[in-house]
Structures are given as structure tokens and as C-alpha cells.
Amino acid sequence: MELVISVEGIDRPGLLRDVASALSNNDADIIYNVAYGEEGKGYLLFIARYEGDVEALEDAVMSIKDVDSVESAPLGAEAADIIAEYVEVNPAISGSIAKLMHPSDFIEVIARLDEDARRKVYPVMPRNLIGALLAEAPHEILDEVSTVLKPRDLAEALANLDPDDLVDVLQGLKPSVRKAVLKNLPKAKVDEVRPLLLYPPETAGGLMTTKVPQYLPSTPVSKVIEDLSTRTDYEISDTVYVVDEDGRLLGYVNVPALFKVAPKLPISKLARKDYVAVEPLTDQEEVSRMMIKFDITKVPVVDEGGRFLGVVTIDDVMDVLISEESEDLLLLGGVMRVEHYLTARITSLFKKRLVWLLVLYLMENVTARIISGYTGFISRVAILAAFIPLILGTGGNAGNQSVVLVTRALALGELTIRDVTRVIAKEFMTSALLAFTLSPVAFLFAYGVSFNLTVSLSVSVAVALVVLAASVIGALLPLVAVVFRIDPAVISAPLISTVTDIVGLTLYFIVASLILGIAKL
């Protein structure tokens, strides 16, 4: 294991040497260290290979004279916090440390620096490391790097990326910067990515790799094997594709199959046609769903004329699955898309959250007006107000449950719009059971607070009605969204809570005035 160890103590000559020898004596093999002093304190950072007991190692260091505290974590995202403290003070060390870490882990270090320090890190890092980082960075970091580095330097940083990563980065740049970077990239590289830039990043065409082994039907198997064993730039190595003179896809061959036949056999004899292909503009979410459904790790991309353009591989799609699913999570929680929490600017988080909260205000206008119509009633029976949160909460929760159940089933392809009557029936029956159970609970609950039989009866009836209404409305909202071709996750979350608030309050006050009116007679 590679361990990051941070030591704090009184800044004295020999402290670094003492700690280093304590680490070595405990079989920790130091591969990097850096130190600085500030206001009489010494701060030492070590990265070491170590297989033993971490606590014993920390204790050994703590027992050194003048050492005040020791902190350690495995080299990776968990150590980002510790490393960031040292990089903040001395940005020049970032290159040496980044070399030892996975790029996505070093991004976590960067995410923990303040903006000044971040802007100092980019110019001092080796260019090829910057490239590897950018292939995995959230767009806020990409934006920063592209303003700090000159297009020429940026091009140098990106020159070693695989075409599909390069395209992702290029498509994340502002158009003017992208143009300038393309001018500074080697011509061969530009030719490679040019066709990929044609497709939006969230489509099969934007995701595919073009470095795919492909052969004419007449190519003998021996030639295919020879090509596979000499070329090193293919991004796919376990499947080859057979393509005719016009570039049309004829089939594919699994590499192991090549070794079961005579070397002279033309590759076309092995070509299998049992593949599913997608068009370049097919949405990435659909591509990922196909891969899951058919349990495949590669999907060829073919244009309308049957021309073979490239292959989408499963690792591209994994990122898609993660980002699409967690985007739904954010949307249902009432936040617009956010790429990385720590790197997201506060003003950007503010804007992404404000919209939703303001929409809520427009809707709550209705609830406020409903209640204000009953102020006379409320001043007579003020205890009614005590159960407003209960009614709203019950409606909101029940509605939200139906929304997520149906939204998820739609996303997984379990439901289609044709199933609307099945969904309503299911929601109605489930919520009838819920209403039947919750209604007496609500009665007892309300009586325990109010000691008022008619008010408790009103609450109990209103709860039953609101559960029924909220469940059916909650299940219908995502289906209606689908009909209007809106992402169900976008529309359902903000609507359901306010719609159930309105329905719930109206039902509550109508029921209460009816029951209390009757009770008075």
C-alpha cells in the first residue's frame, strides 16, 4: 500500500531526518517527501510504501521529540485533504505528487485548493499530466485551465490523449479556445478527431472510438493476426470488424475465433452478423440501455447508409450510466445539473437552486390564498392549523413515493405510456390500503394533540383523501411528462409537492368545515 503521512511539529534542525529514519526503521519505504516551516512550526509530508500496521507506524512517529501530530491516509482520494494543505503552500510540488496518483484522485486534491492556488498549480505541472487530468476533470476545472494556459500549451497537454478523450475535452472548451487549440495540435491528431467533433458529446457518435481494427472481406486470417500483433494503437483488441470497399459493415469476428481456423481463410468466412448497431446520433442513454439489455460490451456505430463509423465501448457507457442516473437524483431533489460538488462555484450552485425555490413560491401563492380564505374559520378553531404540516407532509410523501416508483420504472423501461390504466389501478389500490391504515392513526394522533373529536375526525378523513389523491396524481405526473416528451425527473419533483399541498389543503378545509358545520347542528 502507498501511504500519505503528514507530520506537524516544532520546526527544529534534524526533525525531517528523525521522522524519515523512524519511517525507514519501521519498513516504510519513502518514495516522496516535502517539508516547509511556518511560524516556528514544521510541516512534513511523506509518501511511502508500507505494508504493516498503520497505527504502529503513527505511534512510532508520534514518539519522536517535538512531533505534535501525525495524520495518514492511503494514497488516493482519501488523502486529497492532507495533500491539498501542502500543495496550497507550495504549488510547485503538484507535478511530483500527481505523477504518483490516479488522475481522478489528483482532481480531488485540486478540488480542495482555493482558486489562487489552483491557478498556480496548472502552469507548473508537466503537460502530459495536465492532459490526463483534463480527460477526467469537471468543467469548472477545464474552464480554469483553459484561461490559465495558452492554447499552444493546452494543445501540448492534450496531444497524447486518445481520440475519444481528446474530443470530450475539446467539446468542453469554449468555441474560440477550441479553434485555437486545434490550430496548435499535430495535423494527424486533428484528422483523427475531426469526424468525432461532428457529433454532439452525448450521442453514440460523440462517444465512439474510431481506432478499431477493420478489414476487407478478402483479407486472410493470417494478415489480420499479423496486423493485430504489430499495431499498438487500437482501442479494441478482442474484436475485429469486416467492412466492404464502400465502408459498409458486414460483420464482426471475436479475436479468439481467429486461431481456430486455417490462416489462409478470408476473414469474411468468420464474420458474424448477430450484432446490434446504433446510429451516430442515438442518445447515449439509449446506447447504455441496449448494452445492459443485450449484455454486450461493444456496439458498432453505423450511419444511415450502413457505413461503419466506429464502436462505443462499455467503459464510455459506464460514465454515462453514473452521470445520467445521478442527474435524475439531483433533478428529483430540486437541483439542476452539477458536475462536482467541491469545484462547483457558489454562485452557480445558488442559481441552480434558486430557480426551483422561486417556482415553489409561485405555487405556494395558491396555498396561502386558500388558507387566507378560511381565516375566520381558523380564528374560531385555531387548533386546525396544528395539523396543516401533517396533511401537507402526508400528501407530499405519498405523492413523492408514487413519483419515484413510476419515474424509475419508466427509466428502466418497465413501463410505457400504454400502461397508464394499470398504473392508476395499482396506485389506487395501494393508496386505498395506505389510507385505510393511516386514517385511524391520524385520528388518534390528532385527538392526542387537540382533545377535540370533530377536529380529529376532520383530520382523519382529510388524510385518507389526500393519500388517495396524491398517489394517483404522483403516478400520473411522470406519465404526462412522457407524453409531452419532457424528462419525467425534471418536471415531477417540483410539481408533486406543490400540487399535493394545494389539493391537500383544499380537501382539509372543505372536510373540516363540513364536519364542524354538521357537528354544530
Place this chain on the structure above:
Amino acid sequence: MELVISVEGIDRPGLLRDVASALSNNDADIIYNVAYGEEGKGYLLFIARYEGDVEALEDAVMSIKDVDSVESAPLGAEAADIIAEYVEVNPAISGSIAKLMHPSDFIEVIARLDEDARRKVYPVMPRNLIGALLAEAPHEILDEVSTVLKPRDLAEALANLDPDDLVDVLQGLKPSVRKAVLKNLPKAKVDEVRPLLLYPPETAGGLMTTKVPQYLPSTPVSKVIEDLSTRTDYEISDTVYVVDEDGRLLGYVNVPALFKVAPKLPISKLARKDYVAVEPLTDQEEVSRMMIKFDITKVPVVDEGGRFLGVVTIDDVMDVLISEESEDLLLLGGVMRVEHYLTARITSLFKKRLVWLLVLYLMENVTARIISGYTGFISRVAILAAFIPLILGTGGNAGNQSVVLVTRALALGELTIRDVTRVIAKEFMTSALLAFTLSPVAFLFAYGVSFNLTVSLSVSVAVALVVLAASVIGALLPLVAVVFRIDPAVISAPLISTVTDIVGLTLYFIVASLILGIAKL
């Protein structure tokens, strides 16, 4: 494209023939059809290969005498609804239709049948199709099949599954049924799955395949190639593993590398050690996160002694990603785990939703008591009640936004518990901006409804405070859950809305009584 066409008309001799020839005349190549009559009506179902314009085909059928309606959909999940109508009437046809569909699509047909029909379908389907279905079925269907079919028949159905699918199905069965099925499976099959049954289904050991090519270090490359080209039962074909006499993993070799060296070379010379391995009890979510992070499609599973047990492949993990992510979605929405919406029993949905709604009641007890403490105040200023939903809604939404932002960042590994001060600072600043913006909006809003300056001022101050409190609490809840080793998604959703309700109402009434008290002086 394969198209499903359902035709309804007056039941008369020759109707089937007329429709069939209309389809053939329009170049639709019928591969399956079935028909039945009921109460003077005829119902015809066709599955046909067809590449032309679907509307034109439907029009051609509609123009036939006595045809009342035509419906069509591509053969797949979208056609599940249409097909289910015919299977419901005549379960015997399910085998022929299932053979033409992907198992996961036919599950959608089954999900749309009522329980009686489902129980009639299982015994009439070919056993091997049942096996393929069960490998993808939600547990409600597995339960049903295992009560309808005898263990002997179930074993026959499962005998052709790959070991990892077989294990999944076996682990989904009740222990008594599992035992009986194992007794009826061929011994070779049982030996294959026995080691896999040792590990819980949601761990690396439960997911891995053991059909992996593995060789002793001295094996010459030529022997490896020979073995790869003759064996057909490996589930992994692009990587081989090198293992010593004691079964310890020494390294791996990519298959293409085998063809770049002399055939006599011992395989150990090619073995690469740059792999990451997991232990058999590593949670599946961690395995999937590692694959994404390192962009790899296979992870070897190695026990504590370094013994090589098998390999987790990416297709197993894709299902995991989907189910774990969408499980979080359900949990945040206040529903326990549900596998498939349509097959889930109503009583099971009821139970999964009830828990949450009852928890809410316990919490709303507090809000009701808070308000009931202010009834005197409310009967004097009844309009205060009008803004309870606004205060609760604002707090709930702001808190929920923070919960999803932080929960997602934790799930993606962007945040750790060490970042707590960073998170609080970020939430505080974002919510201060939100409070600053929303507070005047709330004032205008409240004034527009109440025309009461002091009430509007109270609402405005309470909104600002509740946004601040809810955002910080919402961000802290998932972090606290992590400290106590609870899934943040489980605890945060129900807590945040009730905690913000309590905090929001308390703040609102304190602020209102202070401001109205001061105004009176």
C-alpha cells in the same frame, strides 16, 4: 424490423386469410400468428418481419372489410401490452412467442398478465426458456415460478444457465426450494456453483465467474493458445491468468499479446502485475466504483491468502450500477427497495411505503404540538396560518437540495467526512445568497396575500432563517450518517423534511411573536 400487429374485427370466416394476405402483399413476412374469437369478435395477432412504412401497413389492414381496429409495435418491451392480451386468453402460446423475444422483454409481457394467467404460463413454456427468463426476472416472478414448478422441473429449467446466473437464481430461492433444486441438478453443475454459493449475492464472490482461463507459469504460450481455441466454456476470452501451484494469482496476460511472442515462451514471461484485485466479500458497489475509476472491464477476486478465485466482469457490474443508483433514488423518495413496479405485489408496495409515512407521523407530532402551543396567538392573527405551507415548503426544498448534493458527492467519492468544514462553509455561503434573494420575495408575496406589514416582515425573516438552517442541516445529515456507517440515502430523506418542518415552524412562530410583540408596543 420485427413488428407485432394486433387486429380486431367482426369474427367471420376468411378474416384471418384476408389480413394475412394483406400483410404479405405489403411485403410483411409473417413469422407467427394466432387468433381467437369471443362474443362475435375476432382477435388476430401477427408477428412479421417488415421494413416498410408502418402506417401504410396499418392502413392496408384497416381497409379490409369487417376490420375494426389495428394496433402495432416493434417486437420488444413496447409490444408487451399487445402480446399480453393474447397470452392472457391463451397461455399455451407463450412458448412460441417467448422464443422470438429477448427474455427481459418477455418478462414485461408476464408482468402485464394477472396472477392466474401467469401461473398458467410457466408450466407450458419450454424449460430452457424458463431458465433464461429466471436469470433476468424480479424476485416476485421467481417466487411464483418456484411454487408452480416442481423442483425437478425447475432444475431442468436452470441446468443450461451459466454458473454465475445459476447462482443468482439459486440465491433468490427459498432455502428449502434451493436444496431440492440442487438435489435435482447434474452433479457437475452443482460442483461448479457450490463455491459461488458461499458468498452473499451482493459481494464480489457472489458476482464473479469461475470459468476463467488460468495456467501454471511454465505453460508454453502455444499450449495456452491451443486451450483457448478448443475450449468453448470460458466466460472470459480476451484475458488469461497465471496462477502458481498453490492457486495464487501471479499476473494476467491480454490475449493479443500471446501472438507477439515465440510459441515456446512460458506464459509467466508475459504476466503483467498491474492489476487491482478485490476480496470475495468486497461489496459490489465498491467493485463497480473501482472499475469505473480505473477504466477496467475485469477485476480478479483473490482471497486473503492470495488464492485466485475468479473474475468479476463488467456486465455483472452494470446491473449493479443500475440497481444501486436507482435504489438510492427510491430511498430518497421514501420507498424501500422495489425490483419491478408491475410485478411488485400491492401488499408489498403498501408495506414498503407505510413505514415511511408512519415515521413521518411520529415526527409531525412535534410540529402539531408546536403549533398547538400558539393557538391563542393564531386565533388573534389567523392569517399567520396562511404562510405555514410556504415556510415548510421553503425549508423542505432547500434542505432536500443540500441532501441530494452531498449524498451524490459522497456516492461518487468526491467528498469524505474530512471535508465537513468545507461543506458547511459552502452551504452557508450558498444559502446566505439564497436567503438574501428569497427574503424580499417572501415579503412581497406575504404582503400581497395578507396586506399586513408586520406579518409580512415575520414571514420574510423566518424564510431567511429557515433557508440557512435547512441547508446546513441538510448537508450535515448525510455526513453524520456516514460517521455512523448508515447509508446516507436511507436516513436523510425522511429526516430532512421533518427536521426542517420542526425548525421552520419554531423559527416562524418565535419570529412572528417577537415582531408582532414589538409592533404592538
